[in-house]
Amino acid sequence: MRAQSNMMEYVLMTFFIVIVLIAIIFFLTFFQVFQAGGEQQKALFNRQLFIAKYFLASPLFAEENSVLDDARLTALSEGDGCEELKGILGIDWSAEITVLDDSRRITCTGFNYPDCNYWSYCLQNSIGDNIAGRHSARNQSIVLPVSVFRPAGERTDIGVLKVSVYPPR
Amino acid sequence: MTNIYELFKMIFGIIASIFILYFLITYTAGYKDTQLASVRQSIVKSFITASENVYFSGIPFRFDEFRSQEFSYSLSTAASQPQVEFGSGKAPVRVPLFFIEGEELAMARNEVDLGWWKFYYVLAVPAVDIVFNLQDSSGESADAARDIASLFPDSDSPAVRMGLCSGPRVDMYTKDQFARLDRGALSSAPPCTASIGQDARLVIISSTCNPSQTARGVCVHPSAKLAYINGLSSAYNYKDSLDILALIIGGEGKDVFGSVKGGQLFEYKNSMMRKELLLAAKMMRIRAEILSSELEECNYFPLASGLEDLAGILADDDYYQKRASIQEYLSANDRISLGWDELVKAGCEK
Amino acid sequence: MENLKAQTTMVLVILVIIIFTGLAVFLLSLSSTFNQDEYLNLYASNLLLAVLRADTGYSDADCRQVADLVACAYFVPTHRCDLTGPACGDIANATIAGHMERFDLIRKNFDYLFVVEPKDFISQTQIKIGNPDLDCDISDKGCASRQRFVVEEKIQKTAGRSVPFILNVRLILARRSSASRPPRQLV
Numbered sequence: 001m002r003a004q005s006n007m008m009e010y011v012l013m014t015f016f017i018v019i020v021l022i023a024i025i026f027f028l029t030f031f032q033v034f035q036a037g038g039e040q041q042k043a044l045f046n047r048q049l050f051i052a053k054y055f056l057a058s059p060l061f062a063e064e065n066s067v068l069d070d071a072r073l074t075a076l077s078e079g080d081g082c083e084e085l086k087g088i089l090g091i092d093w094s095a096e097i098t099v100l101d102d103s104r105r106i107t108c109t110g111f112n113y114p115d116c117n118y119w120s121y122c123l124q125n126s127i128g129d130n131i132a133g134r135h136s137a138r139n140q141s142i143v144l145p146v147s148v149f150r151p152a153g154e155r156t157d158i159g160v161l162k163v164s165v166y167p168p169r
Numbered sequence: 170m171t172n173i174y175e176l177f178k179m180i181f182g183i184i185a186s187i188f189i190l191y192f193l194i195t196y197t198a199g200y201k202d203t204q205l206a207s208v209r210q211s212i213v214k215s216f217i218t219a220s221e222n223v224y225f226s227g228i229p230f231r232f233d234e235f236r237s238q239e240f241s242y243s244l245s246t247a248a249s250q251p252q253v254e255f256g257s258g259k260a261p262v263r264v265p266l267f268f269i270e271g272e273e274l275a276m277a278r279n280e281v282d283l284g285w286w287k288f289y290y291v292l293a294v295p296a297v298d299i300v301f302n303l304q305d306s307s308g309e310s311a312d313a314a315r316d317i318a319s320l321f322p323d324s325d326s327p328a329v330r331m332g333l334c335s336g337p338r339v340d341m342y343t344k345d346q347f348a349r350l351d352r353g354a355l356s357s358a359p360p361c362t363a364s365i366g367q368d369a370r371l372v373i374i375s376s377t378c379n380p381s382q383t384a385r386g387v388c389v390h391p392s393a394k395l396a397y398i399n400g401l402s403s404a405y406n407y408k409d410s411l412d413i414l415a416l417i418i419g420g421e422g423k424d425v426f427g428s429v430k431g432g433q434l435f436e437y438k439n440s441m442m443r444k445e446l447l448l449a450a451k452m453m454r455i456r457a458e459i460l461s462s463e464l465e466e467c468n469y470f471p472l473a474s475g476l477e478d479l480a481g482i483l484a485d486d487d488y489y490q491k492r493a494s495i496q497e498y499l500s501a502n503d504r505i506s507l508g509w510d511e512l513v514k515a516g517c518e519k
Numbered sequence: 520m521e522n523l524k525a526q527t528t529m530v531l532v533i534l535v536i537i538i539f540t541g542l543a544v545f546l547l548s549l550s551s552t553f554n555q556d557e558y559l560n561l562y563a564s565n566l567l568l569a570v571l572r573a574d575t576g577y578s579d580a581d582c583r584q585v586a587d588l589v590a591c592a593y594f595v596p597t598h599r600c601d602l603t604g605p606a607c608g609d610i611a612n613a614t615i616a617g618h619m620e621r622f623d624l625i626r627k628n629f630d631y632l633f634v635v636e637p638k639d640f641i642s643q644t645q646i647k648i649g650n651p652d653l654d655c656d657i658s659d660k661g662c663a664s665r666q667r668f669v670v671e672e673k674i675q676k677t678a679g680r681s682v683p684f685i686l687n688v689r690l691i692l693a694r695r696s697s698a699s700r701p702p703r704q705l706v
Binding site: 006007017021046050053054056057059060063069071072074075076078079081084085087088090110113114151152 | 287452
Binding site: 053157160 | 558561
């Protein structure tokens with residue numbers, strides 16, 4: 001009986017050690033998954049920052065560094081501008097530029113230029129599309145102050161660039 | 170004599186130890202590989218981030234994180250988005266990037282300046298010798314050599330040097346010294362027979378370039394605007410210095426599919442630049458139309474007309490492979506630049 | 520003796536559990552959220568540039584852009600930008616405060632301070648617009664406790680006898696102490 005009881009002690013102890021080892025494995029796996037999630041957030045944020053810097057530096061939008069040209073912005077927002085930009089910047093992003101002039105928002109087109117103050121690129125429509133609606137609710141945005149040069153009036157106004165990135169579907 | 174219980178303890182201890190050791194060794198071995206891949210991924214991502222910073226800021230940078238790990242990496246242009254590949258890992262590249270693999274890289278931003286537009290790209294090179302062999306003494310050849318040399322970063326560490334090869338002799342210079350060489354030094358020389366080192370890049374400038382003459386490096390024919398690379402029998406029509414740089418940087422080595430890397434990089438450069446230029450031409454044309462109605466004193470018509478023609482040429486994916494299309498491209502760019510210069514003179518553009 | 524054996528075993532198991540918990544705490548402490556400093560530095564730099572480049576609506580060369588107003592406020596604060604209006608010093612204050620208020624709606628919980636002083640020239644004369652407490656020494660306990668973002672730009676002006684004079688404009692942004700982390704922005 002004594003011998004059997006001693007053996008059972010060992011078996012029980014081994015059982016506990018195995019349980020602890022399995023728990024450590026699960027924990028490390030959970031930790032890796034948690035870190036991967038954090039890395040995804042970081043990757044999305046870095047992509048937003050990249051797109052924002054691209055808008056500020058590329059001659060497609062900017063006359064000089066951080067000075068956007070409203071005529072270029074208007075030209076790009078016409079026609080297939082978004083599809084062409086997706087070829088350079090990828091998919092699942094959008095950008096909005098607003099001039100802070102205390103007036104109501106007027107989207108710029110070739111017809112109302114230069115009496116307007118808002119441009120948008122690749123905005124995802126959240127109405128009538130369940131996936132996009134759920135999608136847009138999870139997007140992340142960053143905002144940066146910008147200067148908007150208006151050749152028609154030869155003036156520079158202060159504005160805001162908002163870049164959003166949508167998580168992969 | 171040992172009793173049953175003692176025996177049990179010994180056997181049990183051996184089995185438990187084997188189990189635990191087996192688990193630890195398997196896990197550690199797998200973890201080591203994972204960690205190594207993770208460190209390399211982190212270095213490559215850091216390299217790509219550095220290239221993006223150089224692209225946006227224009228400030229040169231020295232990148233030396235590849236020193237800490239010895240592994241091979243290269244630019245892959247096979248997929249729709251270019252990637253830096255290393256072992257089984259890859260990381261996407263988001264800005265135009267040309268590099269030669271090395272432990273310590275000098276990174277700088279260059280541009281292809283078309284007057285009305287600038288195409289920016291990042292060049293990253295390790296310690297490298299660019300050796301020129303000028304086989305004729307025309308001014309065009311000397312200018313071509315200077316133009317190519319000017320594209321490389323001015324760097325002492327890693328040392329980026331320019332050389333002139335004449336037969337068995339090679340004279341090496343820093344970039345600055347090379348730029349100040351007079352016409353006499355850049356005169357005709359016999360074909361290069363010197364041993365220039367595995368990592369050096371040979372650039373032959375000659376009016377008789379042909380595939381058989383290009384046994385090493387790249388051969389540039391400045392008056393015909395043709396270039397050849399060792400390993401390929403076809404000629405490349407070049408229209409700007411970046412075309413030649415792509416051939417030099419890519420080099421005559423072959424990838425796993427047997428394609429000459431310089432040729433691959435040439436295709437990548439033209440595909441990437443065509444995409445951006447096409448969008449730029451369309452955008453600037455619409456912009457010219459918008460502004461012409463607002464700024465009546467500014468004549469945007471020549472600019473808009475040239476841009477429309479350029480967009481038409483660039484709509485052809487393979488325009489850069491056709492001599493006639495390249496001539497039209499260059500002519501359209503000249504007209505656009507003229508129109509742009511007129512607008513700048515009139516104060517309509519900066 | 521058998522009782523002690525059982526107790527030893529129990530102690531061993533508890534020890535393993537404690538080690539495991541310690542490992543868990545250690546690993547969790549290593550994981551951290553990503554750092555937004557690069558973004559906030561870019562934000563501050565762009566904000567300063569955008570404010571300085573903004574047109575004011577005045578056609579007077581000394582008041583055309585906010586940078587001109589700032590230089591005017593430093594050198595000739597009583598100069599009037601138009602015949603009947605306020606002095607450029609007052610306009611500079613109001614204009615900068617107005618712009619910063621707009622950005623406060625967009626990115627809340629940040630205090631700001633504009634400091635204008637001559638570059639490479641020691642002078643007591645400084646213009647400060649915003650919360651003056653932000654211009655503190657980093658060795659101050661109160662200063663060190665708030666994360667600050669400081670960016671600078673130069674304005675070159677000619678003063679008096681056509682001698683070029685460089686002014687240094689510093690923008691200091693700091694989180695307001697009641698905020699624990701940057702809020703989501705609104706536009």
